[in-house]
Amino acid sequence: MAAPAKLTEYIDQNADKFIDRLAKAVAIPSVSGDASYRQHVFDMATYLKAELESLGVKVTLVELGKQMLDGQEIQLPPAILGEIGNDKNKKTVGLYAHYDVQPALITDGWDTDPFKLCVDKETGRLIGRGSSDDKGPLLGWINVLEAHVKQGIELPVNLKICFEGMEESGSEGLDELIQREAGPGKFFDGVDCFCISDNYWLNTRTPCLTYGLRGICYYKLTITGPGRDLHSGVFGRMVHEPMTDLIQVMSKLVTPQGDILVPGINDLVAPLTDEERKRYESLDYSIDDVDASAGASIAVASDISTVLMNRMRYPSLSLHGIEGAFYAPGAKTVIPAKVSGKFSIRLVPDMLPVDVDRLVIDYVQKCFAQLNSKNKVEVENLHGGKPWMADPTHWNYVAASKATEAVYGRKPDLTREGGSIPVTLTFAEALGVNVLLLPMGRGDDGAHSTNEKLDRSNYIQGTKLLGTYLWEVSKCA
Numbered sequence: 001m002a003a004p005a006k007l008t009e010y011i012d013q014n015a016d017k018f019i020d021r022l023a024k025a026v027a028i029p030s031v032s033g034d035a036s037y038r039q040h041v042f043d044m045a046t047y048l049k050a051e052l053e054s055l056g057v058k059v060t061l062v063e064l065g066k067q068m069l070d071g072q073e074i075q076l077p078p079a080i081l082g083e084i085g086n087d088k089n090k091k092t093v094g095l096y097a098h099y100d101v102q103p104a105l106i107t108d109g110w111d112t113d114p115f116k117l118c119v120d121k122e123t124g125r126l127i128g129r130g131s132s133d134d135k136g137p138l139l140g141w142i143n144v145l146e147a148h149v150k151q152g153i154e155l156p157v158n159l160k161i162c163f164e165g166m167e168e169s170g171s172e173g174l175d176e177l178i179q180r181e182a183g184p185g186k187f188f189d190g191v192d193c194f195c196i197s198d199n200y201w202l203n204t205r206t207p208c209l210t211y212g213l214r215g216i217c218y219y220k221l222t223i224t225g226p227g228r229d230l231h232s233g234v235f236g237r238m239v240h241e242p243m244t245d246l247i248q249v250m251s252k253l254v255t256p257q258g259d260i261l262v263p264g265i266n267d268l269v270a271p272l273t274d275e276e277r278k279r280y281e282s283l284d285y286s287i288d289d290v291d292a293s294a295g296a297s298i299a300v301a302s303d304i305s306t307v308l309m310n311r312m313r314y315p316s317l318s319l320h321g322i323e324g325a326f327y328a329p330g331a332k333t334v335i336p337a338k339v340s341g342k343f344s345i346r347l348v349p350d351m352l353p354v355d356v357d358r359l360v361i362d363y364v365q366k367c368f369a370q371l372n373s374k375n376k377v378e379v380e381n382l383h384g385g386k387p388w389m390a391d392p393t394h395w396n397y398v399a400a401s402k403a404t405e406a407v408y409g410r411k412p413d414l415t416r417e418g419g420s421i422p423v424t425l426t427f428a429e430a431l432g433v434n435v436l437l438l439p440m441g442r443g444d445d446g447a448h449s450t451n452e453k454l455d456r457s458n459y460i461q462g463t464k465l466l467g468t469y470l471w472e473v474s475k476c477a
Helices: 005-013 015-026 035-053 131-150 174-180 242-250 274-282 287-294 304-312 353-369 395-408 422-431 456-474
Strands: 058-062 066-069 072-075 079-084 092-098 118-120 125-127 158-164 193-196 208-213 215-224 316-323 338-347 376-385 413-417 434-437 453-455
Touching: 005 015, 005 131, 005 456, 015 035, 015 131, 015 456, 035 058, 035 072, 035 079, 035 131, 092 131, 092 422, 125 131, 125 456, 131 453, 131 456, 174 422, 193 395, 193 422, 193 456, 208 395, 208 434, 215 242, 215 353, 242 316, 242 338, 242 353, 274 304, 287 304, 304 413, 338 353, 353 376, 395 434, 395 456, 422 434, 453 456
Parallel strands: 092 158, 092 193, 193 434, 208 413
Antiparallel strands: 058 079, 066 072, 079 158, 118 125, 125 453, 215 338, 215 376, 316 338
């Protein structure tokens, strides 16, 4: 059966109400990475619990323990577990989203208050922290529930909801909760598939379904030497300098073209199949899209298939920053006693963090040894996560594709995302079900950046898409 017309009509008729709901959510500064904002994250959980319960969802706030943050031990925000429907003749769909956000200050370069939703009527943009990542998509599910309840439409599937408040800070405690609740008789028992809406279209015009995410290994490379910072006029060329050693080693990790120089890394990558290559060749994306997204003409190749594969199906190594180095205005002539370089490698199938660690640490130590320096080196993996890939021919994806065609009038692109959402793999492995990434926002939404936005059309049409997806799932055998 198709999604009832009165479902989508209700969404259109109540668009302003749904935007007001988003405004209320954005106004709660639920920043998970700053201890001074922790109460606001709890406030966001309380707000969502009330919204869900008003629509008939049975909700439990699950405590996840404590963490050390900003030098103090504080309570982790709760996971929100909700369920509605228990019809054994219906499929059960698991839903995941997160209600925490990245930090944002108007002094960062925002044009408006980041925690006051700005509705730009001329462009249709809904501007505010969390509008796209991930409060808009999360509220899309609540909008869908409201449309069913207010129109007296029975849900076509059972729902089991998992919303968390720590995604932007490592999802602390969530993996353990999922694994605890995955067995017979537990909360997630009976879930047939999972849907996550925490990613974006590849561009600004073409809907997509995402079936793969890269994993990550994040490293800290530390060089230590003198017992304290030194004056370069006194000690320059007299001692081995940690900064010089660090720059030398980091320059041997990756080329300006993005080629990883760590021996053995590329040997871990699953081979490219002809079928997969065809998917990249058919994607609606161009070098002009790359340039527009990056803000400059700096793509590493002129062939778009090559560039897309570099983003989606091959590993990348990026240099992120240096701790301990002088970076303030002026001309301080210091030799730092200790410096640390940060870099990461994005992982793809069949790369495992343990194998990458072995290759990276061995290579860095060998590169350092070749410097004949009296300084000392240490390499540590700060955090990591495995890559994830699902079967895009599974009925879960077929349902999402049909729903996309019904709402947007075109087939979605099948994409693999360059970033990481580690909990995706946890759901897939712990529950043994197909996981779908069904995005609401566009590629230019600016998640984690200044002036983050969600287009009104994507919010409203995206809400229709989520609702229609549930009806398409209900038809799957």
